[in-house]
Structures are given as structure tokens and as C-alpha cells.
Amino acid sequence: MAAGEQDSFESRLKRxxxxxxxxxxxxxxxxxxxNFFPARYGGITIQDAFYDLDGWLAAxxxxxVDFEPDIYFPPSRSLHVSGSxxxxxxxxxxxxxxxxxxxxxxxxxxxxxxMTADEYDQFLADPSDFIVRTYLPRIFTALxxxxxxxxxxxxxxxxxxxxxxxxxxATPPLIEAFDALSKAARESxxxxxxxxxxxxxxxxxxxxxxxxxxxxxPFDVVSDFLRGMRGAxxxxxxxxxxxxxxxxxxxxxxxxSAVAQFQSSGNRRVFIPLHRGADGFMSLEQFETFYxxxxxxxxxGLIEAGLTPCPFFEGSYDTRLExxxxxxxxxxxxxxxxxxxVKAKEVLGGSMCVSGGMPVSLLQTGTPEQxxxxxxxxxxxxxxxxxxxxxxxxxxxxxxxxLVRAWVDATIKYGQYT
Amino acid sequence: MEEELMDAxxxxxxxxxxxxxxxxxxxxxxxxxxxxxCRQAMEVVGQRFEEGEYFVPxxxxxxxxxxxxxxxxxxxxxxxxxxxRLGKVVIGTVAGDIHDLGKNIVTFMLDIxxxxxxxxxxxxxxxxxxxxxxxxxxxxxxxxxxxxLAFDSMKETVEAIESAGLREKVRIMIGGGAVDEKVxxxxxxxxxxxxxxxxxTLAKAWTGGE
Numbered sequence: 228m229a230a231g232e233q234d235s236f237e238s239r240l241k242r243x244x245x246x247x248x249x250x251x252x253x254x255x256x257x258x259x260x261x262n263f264f265p266a267r268y269g270g271i272t273i274q275d276a277f278y279d280l281d282g283w284l285a286a287x288x289x290x291x292v293d294f295e296p297d298i299y300f301p302p303s304r305s306l307h308v309s310g311s312x313x314x315x316x317x318x319x320x321x322x323x324x325x326x327x328x329x330x331x332x333x334x335x336x337x338x339x340x341x342m343t344a345d346e347y348d349q350f351l352a353d354p355s356d357f358i359v360r361t362y363l364p365r366i367f368t369a370l371x372x373x374x375x376x377x378x379x380x381x382x383x384x385x386x387x388x389x390x391x392x393x394x395x396x397a398t399p400p401l402i403e404a405f406d407a408l409s410k411a412a413r414e415s416x417x418x419x420x421x422x423x424x425x426x427x428x429x430x431x432x433x434x435x436x437x438x439x440x441x442x443x444x445p446f447d448v449v450s451d452f453l454r455g456m457r458g459a460x461x462x463x464x465x466x467x468x469x470x471x472x473x474x475x476x477x478x479x480x481x482x483x484s485a486v487a488q489f490q491s492s493g494n495r496r497v498f499i500p501l502h503r504g505a506d507g508f509m510s511l512e513q514f515e516t517f518y519x520x521x522x523x524x525x526x527x528g529l530i531e532a533g534l535t536p537c538p539f540f541e542g543s544y545d546t547r548l549e550x551x552x553x554x555x556x557x558x559x560x561x562x563x564x565x566x567x568x569v570k571a572k573e574v575l576g577g578s579m580c581v582s583g584g585m586p587v588s589l590l591q592t593g594t595p596e597q598x599x600x601x602x603x604x605x606x607x608x609x610x611x612x613x614x615x616x617x618x619x620x621x622x623x624x625x626x627x628x629x630l631v632r633a634w635v636d637a638t639i640k641y642g643q644y645t
Numbered sequence: 646m647e648e649e650l651m652d653a654x655x656x657x658x659x660x661x662x663x664x665x666x667x668x669x670x671x672x673x674x675x676x677x678x679x680x681x682x683c684r685q686a687m688e689v690v691g692q693r694f695e696e697g698e699y700f701v702p703x704x705x706x707x708x709x710x711x712x713x714x715x716x717x718x719x720x721x722x723x724x725x726x727x728x729x730r731l732g733k734v735v736i737g738t739v740a741g742d743i744h745d746l747g748k749n750i751v752t753f754m755l756d757i758x759x760x761x762x763x764x765x766x767x768x769x770x771x772x773x774x775x776x777x778x779x780x781x782x783x784x785x786x787x788x789x790x791x792x793x794l795a796f797d798s799m800k801e802t803v804e805a806i807e808s809a810g811l812r813e814k815v816r817i818m819i820g821g822g823a824v825d826e827k828v829x830x831x832x833x834x835x836x837x838x839x840x841x842x843x844x845x846t847l848a849k850a851w852t853g854g855e
Binding site for chain 2 (some may be wrong): 337460593626
């Protein structure tokens with residue numbers, strides 16, 4: 228981009244894509260992972276945000292327009308659907324403002340054993356059946372009626388299966404469950420449509436979104452959503468084959484889901500938040516057995532489908548960087564949390580775009596001078612020769628606006644490559 | 646037999662550990678002796694964790710083995726003898742945060758290293774910390790958090806301890822998620838620990854243990 232020219236959607240996206248393709252952009256791009264920052268910044272509570280789509284989107288727009296990131300973390304990835312949807316379904320897997328956490332707190336996930344160890348066989352025999360008749364009723368109180376459904380395979384009896392279905396579908400708990408589902412779906416649609424319109428509006432204002440899709444590593448699917456961390460880790464000793472089988476079975480679904488999300492969003496970048504594969508969680512040997520093969524399959528599958536995987540390596544990956552170097556060059560945007568970025572750049576510099584580096588602790592408790600100094604240091608070291616996207620190590624929820632401002636300004640000041 | 650039990654626990658052989666325990670009980674081994682062996686085994690597990698050989702899965706698995714052995718052995722025990730403890734720790738996840746995976750690992754490690762740990766759970770308001778500190782008189786207080794909002798909760802908890810006139814009586818360590826040295830300064834805690842091993846090292850140093 229020539230000096231003095233206004234940034235546009237295209238110029239910002241090119242800056243980001245250059246970095247992802249390991250080229251040298253015109254300057255270091257910056258990504259802002261606002262998450263719930265826009266609520267406080269825009270003068271509303273997070274609880275307001277959960278129940279007022281227009282208010283929430285206006286706050287998000289204000290934050291994006293005021294701070295002008297090269298890519299912004301989309302609000303749909305922070306607040307997926309309204310509080311009403313969670314209420315209608317009787318959500319048990321998260322606590323949200325007014326429902327278990329205070330009005331100014333982000334939602335929080337409730338860690339739990341949502342599938343028991345003796346249900347592996349049932350899951351493996353027919354995952355969809357298990358999910359519909361056992362898992363969903365367990366995590367949503369309003370869907371408890373789904374337990375009464377006959378095996379979904381009864382549909383294979385064609386017209387003969389109809390009497391079986393009609394007998395149960397008309398019972399009150401199932402009618403209630405289907406009512407709740409369709410009510411929740413209509414309410415969700417308002418939010419997903421609102422988000423799609425918001426993205427188009429931001430595109431027009433010149434601001435590309437970070438990701439349009441989200442998917443998970445197979446181990447995290449089991450550890451977060453099914454067995455809980457404790458359960459998944461016990462299974463590593465007690466029934467490793469079953470754990471691996473469930474993980475394997477989840478790979479095609481993770482890829483297909485990302486492709487479907489791409490088709491509706493038009494954004495190729497896929498956010499992959501990674502949880503339990505980090506340095507402190509498991510040994511290298513366990514990582515190599517239980518975590519890396521599944522994650523690698525998902526990443527390669529996404530690349531093959533023409534998408535851009537954006538894994539977020541939470542925690543530290545200092546001892547695992549060599550594995551990341553196995554992945555195809557210039558196709559991935561890797562965000563790091565506590566990993567030593569200078570080392571990451573050394574190991575991955577020629578092959579993978581590296582992002583992160585700014586600790587949120589500094590953006591919450593530091594001074595503008597400290598923020599500027601840290602930004603300059605990052606650009607001089609990790610930013611050298613391109614392939615770097617400035618970012619924070621975690622969400623900006625509680626970051627102080629004046630420090631975010633200092634950070635963005637310093638990135639523009641020190642980040643020019645030309 | 647004792648060696649077999651020790652090896653089974655240390656090597657995560659759950660079924661063997663339980664089998665040997667039952668055989669020892671049937672053979673008339675003193676239940677207290679079995680629990681002693683378990684304690685020694687857990688020390689080895691802790692050591693391997695510190696040395697980077699074992700990780701969270703081994704801590705969880707060995708904890709689970711220990712729980713099952715205790716279930717079998719405890720009913721056979723007479724009056725539980727009082728063990729000598731290195732010191733007392735009051736620990737909890739601070740207000741506004743409901744995450745406890747990290748805190749539970751720290752609690753577990755402190756416990757197997759000989760501390761009397763009072764775990765207040767999650768989303769613990771400052772006044773509950775103060776109340777518990779008054780009640781049990783710990784040398785060490787541990788504040789845990791994953792969420793970034795909890796930096797302020799940590800600060801408020803330290804301030805509440807100060808206002809209650811207890812700040813000089815305890816050493817405060819913090820850890821978890823996005824917590825770092827910078828947050829330690831902000832909250833005015835005494836130390837930041839990056840993992841459970843560091844938490845044990847700090848607690849030992851503060852209570853005069855080695």
C-alpha cells in the first residue's frame with residue numbers, strides 16, 4: 228500500500244495473507260481478539276450483550292472502527308447465540324451472565340463427565356444415535372424427552388417404522404423437546420443472520436474477520452465435551468484403543484463442519500482452539516500418541532479442502548514446535564499463548580506464520596510506555612522478515628482501552644517493512 | 646509384596662495395585678503399613694512429575710488408584726493416626742471464576758507433599774478466604790484463576806486479607822491461565838507459580854521445609 232493511502236478491506240487482507248504465506252507485508256498486521264472487550268468499551272454489560280443483539284453488534288462495531296485492527300476476532304466466536312437460546316434449551320454446559328456468573332462476566336464452560344467410560348461402545352456403535360438420545364438430553368434439560376426416542380435406526384424399516392415413531396413422538400416429553408428445539412432454532416437464526424449481516428457490514432467498512440469457521444482437535448472433542456479432562460486422561464491408561472477410536476471417528480466430522488461453515492461465511496480461515504495438548508498437560512510421548520495425530524489429520528484435511536487452519540496453541544508449545552514444522556509451508560496461521568515466540572520463529576520461521584506475543588496481563592496492568600516497548604521488541608525479534616501477525620496471548624476482555632490504543636499505535640509506528 | 650504395590654502404583658498399573666492391596670490385607674498386613682507404602686509411592690510420582698517425566702494424566706491416574714486403595718484399606722483401619730503436616734495452605738479459585746482443573750492439581754500435589762490443604766472450591770469471594778484464614782491460621786494462601794477478569798479478584802482478595810489485618814501472617818501465591826509475574830505485582834501477591842511443582846516449592850520454602 229502506498230504511503231498516505233487509506234487502508235481498505237483488500238489492503239488489510241493482503242497484509243494478513245502475506246504474513247500467512249510467509250511473505251513480507253507492507254507492515255506487521257495486527258489482530259485484536261476483542262472477545263467481550265466491546266461490551267465494557269461500549270457501555271453495556273455482558274449480560275446486555277447476551278440478550279440484545281443490536282446493542283452487542285453496535286458495541287462491536289464501535290470497537291472495530293475505533294481501533295482499526297487488520298483482522299478482528301468475530302463476535303460470533305465469543306458470544307455464539309443469545310442467552311434466550313440457552314434458557315430455552317435449559318443449558319447445563321455453560322454458565323452465562325445472570326445464570327451462574329455475574330452480569331459483567333463472560334460465559335464459562337462447566338467441566339464435566341458428559342459421557343461415562345462405559346458408554347464408549349454405545350458411542351462407537353452409532354455416534355449420532357448416542358448424541359441425539361443420550362448426550363443432548365444430558366446437557367440440555369429441555370431435551371430430556373429425546374431419551375424416549377426409539378433407536379434412530381428404526382427409520383430403516385421404512386413405512387413399517389412409522390407406527391413405532393408415531394407411538395412415541397406424540398408423547399408429551401417428546402413434544403416438549405421438539406417444541407424447545409424449534410423455538411431455540413428460530414431464536415438462533417436471528418443471531419446467526421445478525422452475525423452474517425454484521426460481517427458484510429464490516430467487510431464494507433474495510434475490516435476482515437479473523438475466522439469464519441471453528442473446529443477442534445479430536446482429543447479436545449473427547450476431553451472437553453464428552454469425557455471431561457479427568458475422564459479422558461484416565462482413559463489414556465484404561466482404554467486407550469477406545470479413546471483413539473472415538474477420536475478417529477471425529478476427524479471427518481470436524482473437517483466437514485468447517486467446510487459447511489465456510490460455505491455460509493465465505494471466510495476460509497478456521498479457528499482451532501487447542502486445550503489439552505500443551506507442554507504441561509501431557510508428555511511428548513502421550514502427545515505423539517493421543518494428541519498430535521488427530522490434530523494433524525484435521526489440519527491436513529482442512530488444507531486439502533482449501534481452507535486456512537488457524538490453530539490457537541493455548542499454554543506453551545515450547546517442546547512441541549518440531550511437530551508443527553511437519554505441516555505444509557505457508558498455509559497456516561498459528562497463534563501462540565505462552566510459547567516462546569522467538570524460539571517459535573526460529574523453528575517455524577520459514578514455514579509457518581506466527582502470531583501472538585502481547586501478554587494481556589500487560590494490557591490490563593501496564594503503562595503505555597511498557598506496552599510500546601514490548602511491541603517494539605516483538606517487531607524487532609519475531610516480526611523480522613515477515614510471517615508475523617501481532618496479537619495478544621489471550622482475550623482482551625479486561626484490557627484497558629488506552630493500552631490497546633498504545634499497542635495498535637506502536638505496531639503501526641515500528642511495524643513498517645518498507 | 647510392599648515392593649510390588651509400590652511398583653504398581655508408580656507405574657500406573659491400576660488392577661495390579663488393587664490386587665496386591667487385597668492380598669496384603671488378606672495376608673494380615675497392617676493397613677497403616679499399606680497406606681505408608683502408598684504415600685511413598687505418591688512421593689515417587691510427585692518426583693517424576695517434578696522431573697518432567699510424568700504429567701497430568703499420571704497425577705490423575707495415581708490419585709484414582711490411591712482413592713480406590715484407600716476405599717479398601719480405610720475400613721480395616723482403627724482410629725486414624727494423626728500424621729505430622731508440613732504446614733497449612735488455604736487455596737481456592739477467586740471470585741468470578743469457576744475453573745478448577747489447575748487448582749485441583751496444586752491441591753493434590755500439596756497434599757501428597759505433606760501439607761494440610763483447605764480447598765475452598767471455585768468462585769470464592771474475598772471474605773470467604775478471610776474467614777478461612779482466621780479459622781485455620783495457614784502459613785500459605787493460594788489464589789487460582791483462568792479468566793482474565795480474575796486479576797482484579799486476586800487484587801481484591803489480597804486487599805481483603807490486608808484489611809482484616811492478616812497480610813503479615815500469610816504468604817500468598819497465585820497461578821493459573823493468563824496469570825504471570827505482572828499480575829503478581831498488580832495483585833500484590835508474594836509469588837507467582839507457573840505450575841504445581843512451583844507451588845510446592847514455594848509452600849515448602851515459606852513453611853521452612855526443604
